[in-house]
Amino acid sequence: MSKVGETTLTLNLLALEHNYNYLRAKIEPETKFLGVVKAFAYGSDTVTIARKLEQLGADYLAVAYVSEGVLLREAGIQLPILVLHPLASNFEDLIAHHLEPSLYSRNILNRFLEAANAKNQKDYPIHIKFNTGLNRLGFSEADVNFIAEETKRSECIRIVSCFSHLAASEDINERDFSLNQIASFKNLSGALMDTLGYAPMRHMLNTSGILNYPEAQFEMVRSGIGLYGYGNQAKVDEQLRPVASLKTIISQIHEIGANQSVGYNRAFKSSHNIKSATLPIGHADGIGRQYGKGKGFVTINGKKAPILGNVCMDMIMVDVTEIDCKEGDEAIVFGPNKSAENFAATANTISYEILTAISQRVKREVINT
Template sequence: MRKVGETTLILDLASLEHNYNYLRSKIDFETKFLGVVKAFAYGSDMVTIAHKLEQLGADYLAVAYVSEGILLREAGIQLPILVLHPLASNFEDLIEHHLEPSLYSRNILNQFLEAANAKKQKDYPVHIKFNTGLNRLGFSEADVNFIAEETKRNECIKIVSCFSHLAASEDKNERDFSIDQINSFKNLSSNLMDKLGYAPMRHMLNTSGIINYPEAQFEMVRSGIGLYGYGNQAEIDAELKAVATLKTIISQIHEIGANQSVGYNRAFRSSHNIKSATLPIGHADGIGRQYGKGKGVVTINNKKAPILGNVCMDMIMVDVTEIDCKEGDEAIVFGTEKSAEKFASNAGTISYEILTAISQRVKRVVTGA
């Protein structure tokens, strides 16, 4: 792992390839694979990750919003791109850049039909989202006839997939709920296909679903967090490799006497003599205030250094009393040896949040290409 001279997010594409191959090994050869690259590819680098997934043989990509898909198209990505939460105000741009919308309600379907007809489209690829229990986005059983009738009446669109989302695929205590979701989706998709007279692809499994419910892989699976090295289960985490490592350096070391304070609001007060190190990373870089007061811990020279007091906008101060270190030494926030999941869990949150929070001002360096 390269040494850094500033706060840097190191992205290891060899680890991404390992994770992709591991997840692929859990599904049938003919099952298609969709890589989720929304939110700057879970806080990493969307364009770099998308190019690598395209090279590795992924069949589809998914983003949250149209603007993300446009960024990929402008970077030369040719794979089909599913937009998971398109907004009607962006439909003209979506069509112009050959992005594929998830249609999840009668209102959004009608608005897309209007846009597609205005653009004189024929058989434009769309995806139908069913709500089977997550209760976030999606059509219900009562909408199946409407979807089929509108699709048949309008030659401007063609349904290329229908899909749903498991709410608790990583939680074995919720297995009955997940099975109910899968069965509900089977019924909904079969009903739609019967009424359409053709069979779109079906997909429901996320990363944890791929591991725990391979019997429900249908024609395609979707993976987001697993590609970046996290499986929501300790035994799966052990099989994956963290793609992103967040490193920074020690800017200054202070000797703090007894009864002195550190940082804003004097949130840390020493009871004895200690040594603190200031690092150039803060909540403007994605290390939120919830990691302050000892909940966030970085690693310096293979030893733990808890955050002292409140996180500042551009800096944190950590306790290095028991660490042999000097100004310019590296500090690892998370990575291969200490996962983002572990760093996040100390503050009562999850790997998704810390990964996607990393600011775009943090330098990205790509390795393992």
């Protein structure tokens, strides 16, 4: 099989293009598409993914924090960038790099008005976040008049969109809750537009929302995890292609005798003779300790190799007793044939967590196949 020289996260841009086209086909031609590239583009590479989305025709990008948007601007990304959770301390940098803030409370709106006025801005684009049930960030119905009055009072800002976030768009058992959220958002956004006298864009759907509630696509949709190959539903995962593949190599093979232990705290003790392989990847690379003690596994030469004992900071040891392998052989943590969702499930978590946990010290490799 092919060899790799070190732990590597391979990013397949053709897979990203496939996923983008699949999701874009689910919305109306005139509906705008926002690609979410927060958290290092879900653990991959922010600039690489953003450039590809820009080439593919995405209309907007979104990041969580201002520093992520600054990185994209410094890399030459020209698309509008929505900052989903800006902090007032970063407003000067936000304005300097023409990033667009999500404003979600009276305090944060007032603080941004102060910053925009101080910088002599005119019609600076802002986005209003409504809370419709996720109860994380967002204005309430009682704030609609306040938002409109403050916006109309100042010429330094202009609302370009209002939006909300579905709490359980992938869960068919919560369909009534999701429909209530959509109805609430329609009422809130309608009241805001009536008071403003103009109509900002509206957006509410995430990846699962695009697939399950197409009637609520409004003027724009947002996709994060779907772009990276995961749809929160098995039938959707079959239509998507994982962008990232994480692989490493066997550094050393040990013969472990009966009654010997492996790793810290002697968390694994062998009852018989086995063979272990040490791999240069550990919890500092994103493979948390919850994957240890046989829960998580890698694939070596097409066979399953369970993790032995505790995950170390820079290494894991796996059981290769029944595998024909040698030092230098490739070990696959996740990829197209063993998804990050499947790997995450071994520790009772989700693809989002394992993907975004991959350390920046892991080498990134970009392919187009």
